[in-house]
Amino acid sequence: MTPPDNPLHCSIGLIGYGEVGRILAEDLRAQGVTVAAYDIKLGGAAESELREHAARFGVELVSNHAALAAMSGLVISAVTASQAVAVAGSCAPGLKAGTWYLDFNSASPKAKTQAASLVTGAQGRFVEGAVMTSVPPYRIKVPLLLGGPEAGALEPLLNGLGFAAKLASDTLGVASATKMCRSIMIKGLESMVIESFTTARAYGVEDAVIASLVETFPGMEWEKLGAYFFQRVILHGRRRAEEVREVAQTVREVGLDPFSASGTAERQAQIADWADAGVFGAKSAAGFAKSGDWRIEADRILAAIKQGDPS
Structure with missing residues (x-):
């Protein structure tokens, strides 16, 4: 009790x-x-x-x-x-x-x-x-x-x-506004990392890109962030996309066009669609298999694109 x-x-x-x-x-x-x-x-x-x-x-x-x-x-x-x-x-x-x-x-x-x-x-x-x-x-x-x-x-x-x-x-609304404004950055960073790292992987320049990021932002562990962001979005992209749509609405309510938030929501939803289509492996009760390496997930995305978008 x-x-x-x-x-x-x-x-x-x-x-x-x-x-x-x-x-x-x-x-x-x-x-x-x-x-x-x-x-x-x-x-x-x-x-x-x-x-x-x-x-x-x-x-x-x-x-x-x-x-x-x-x-x-x-x-x-x-x-x-x-x-x-x-x-x-x-x-x-x-x-x-x-x-x-x-x-x-x-x-x-x-x-x-x-x-x-x-x-x-x-x-x-x-x-x-x-x-x-x-x-x-x-x-x-x-x-x-x-x-x-x-x-x-x-x-x-x-x-x-x-x-x-x-x-x-x-x-009422102050706490949620704080959360929504933070999410513009955090969920946006997740989507940007997936987009940047996957594109870099396609061109074979991922090591150079990450080295440049480390030099510019030395306090951020980009390899670990890459693995974490890929997995969180693969597992929870659907929920995240819905949240960022709320973020976009929060931006609209002050009169701004939510260009960044809207794009983030689309990317999160796209990853969720790919996850549902099996791009990242079979789904189990514990969620999708975790590779622990963002490069494996990026390669899966690139392979799916090459074969035709499965979502």
């Missing part, structure tokens, strides 16, 4: 039982916190995998959003960015007055505001969360910015559960 000194006395409900949801579930269950989850993949091809993980860690899987919301003291929404508002609407009928709702999604300030309206309309307590780096290395302690009028009250409760949450602002 949840530690008795924490007002989040009911179970924590996870909407989305993918990579992030499972990591949070594992770390919360390790503390004895009661966890339930719902994922739209229940009832599909991935159901057995979800149920195996849930059984192993003692997570209760429920049948729909509203049912999960009804049994939770804190709902954490960790879904693809495009579903953030729809999921808030699906949870709203089940929310009890005062239930916390933490939107963990990489969505635009406008989307967070729309989701908040649905939650607060059901008397829930909405807090936006902006995850500021990749979750797996940090797990539950991933740097997390909180925003909105209720954020200051939730911050100590989350940190008492092992999170590394920090109040960004009591104004």
Whole structure:
């Protein structure tokens, strides 16, 4: 059960039982916190995998959003960015007055505001969360910015559960804007490295390019970054593409044309299409095979292009 000194006395409900949801579930269950989850993949091809993980860690899987919301003291929404508002609407009928709702999604300030309206309309307590780096290395302690009028009250409760949450602002949208602007750079760098390194590989100049980058940016380990960026996009390009589309919308909302963000979203989606088509090897429960060498992945891309785009 949840530690008795924490007002989040009911179970924590996870909407989305993918990579992030499972990591949070594992770390919360390790503390004895009661966890339930719902994922739209229940009832599909991935159901057995979800149920195996849930059984192993003692997570209760429920049948729909509203049912999960009804049994939770804190709902954490960790879904693809495009579903953030729809999921808030699906949870709203089940929310009890005062239930916390933490939107963990990489969505635009406008989307967070729309989701908040649905939650607060059901008397829930909405807090936006902006995850500021990749979750797996940090797990539950991933740097997390909180925003909105209720954020200051939730911050100590989350940190008492092992999170590394920090109040960004009591104004809704500030935390997500910080995340979105950062993503222009981070997700853009991923796509640029894939484009640059793959093209350099095709021309046989990759060693010279990397040597030049090391000279210009000596603090960056470009070989390691190349391997990491290729693998992260191969594994999570679909989710990243959706996030960067939200980034592009964030840019549009201030009146700029999102040239960089839009191109990044297209590249991330293209890699995801190639991954689904088997360019990077067969997909398993653990994800695509990891070569550990960006050159192997670049060669696979070039071979696929030569044979005709399989996506």
